Amino acid sequence: MVVTNHGDIDGKPTTGVWFSEFSEPYATLVDAGVSVTVASPLGGPAPVDPRGYPGRHEIANVRDALAALNATVHLDDMGIEAFDGVFFPGGHGPMFDLATDATTKACIRSAWEAGRPVAAVCHGPAALLGVELSDGSTLLAGRRATGFTRGEDAEDALYSHMPFSLQDRMADEGSVFIEKPPHSIHVEVDGRLVTGQNPASAAATAEAFLSTMIRLSV
Numbered sequence: 001m002v003v004t005n006h007g008d009i010d011g012k013p014t015t016g017v018w019f020s021e022f023s024e025p026y027a028t029l030v031d032a033g034v035s036v037t038v039a040s041p042l043g044g045p046a047p048v049d050p051r052g053y054p055g056r057h058e059i060a061n062v063r064d065a066l067a068a069l070n071a072t073v074h075l076d077d078m079g080i081e082a083f084d085g086v087f088f089p090g091g092h093g094p095m096f097d098l099a100t101d102a103t104t105k106a107c108i109r110s111a112w113e114a115g116r117p118v119a120a121v122c123h124g125p126a127a128l129l130g131v132e133l134s135d136g137s138t139l140l141a142g143r144r145a146t147g148f149t150r151g152e153d154a155e156d157a158l159y160s161h162m163p164f165s166l167q168d169r170m171a172d173e174g175s176v177f178i179e180k181p182p183h184s185i186h187v188e189v190d191g192r193l194v195t196g197q198n199p200a201s202a203a204a205t206a207e208a209f210l211s212t213m214i215r216l217s218v
Contacts, residue, residue: 001026002086002104002127003072004093005040007047009161016047018091019054021121021199023065025087025206032210036068037083041101043074049091052199075103080110085213087206090122090148090199095162098127105131112139112192117216119209121196122148128195129169141174144190146197149179192216 007016029036040046046069054062080086086107088098098104108131111118118139120127125147131139147166153159171177179197180186186197187204194212196205 001038002088003040003046004097005042006093006096015092016049019048019052021202022089023062024203026065028206038068038072039075039078040072041075043072045070046072080107085117086111088120088124088127090124092158094123094126099129117192117212119194121202121205122198125195138173143193144176144188145195146178146188152182
């Protein structure tokens with residue numbers, strides 16, 4: 001799982017990983033017996049969006065996920081060939097770093113061209129932008145996908161601070177962008193590409209990603 005290191009907007013610590021988009025997929029994978037490594041472009045602690053931080057009553061249930069976010073591995077140190085897939089949780093942070101980070105793009109390209117599944121949820125698909133494959137195409141071109149929609153942007157207090165519309169950029173790269181009404185549980189699977197629309201879709205995205213890994217291993 002690859003998470004953002006970006007936690008501020010206009011100098012204020014107002015964004016980062018949306019915690020449930022990390023913790024729910026993390027639990028889904030760990031409960032299925034998957035060994036999960038958590039990485040980020042800079043390594044070390046990953047910021048959690050304070051609006052989605054677990055409450056005191058929830059801490060006991062998510063302690064392992066919090067510990068993993070506090071000690072991410074530097075993405076440069078990862079050999080993607082050792083992993084069965086890569087998953088990008090959301091939060092607004094990926095719009096600022098994973099959307100443009102060259103190491104992230106190289107990681108995705110290596111995973112995809114090695115036949116691995118790639119998954120992302122909510123704003124996590126920002127990581128999929130600009131991934132150029134060896135044949136000169138981009139990862140999203142012609143593929144069915146979803147992510148945080150314009151309709152959800154309209155309800156989002158932070159949208160005015162975002163560098164771009166995720167739906168628009170994904171469509172501009174040629175994806176067949178599928179949207180459902182805001183807050184719907186919605187996942188798209190196009191071969192090895194698995195994308196989820198919003199926070200409500202996090203667990204379902206992880207389940208589809210897990211099913212894809214199992215299908216490819218048979």
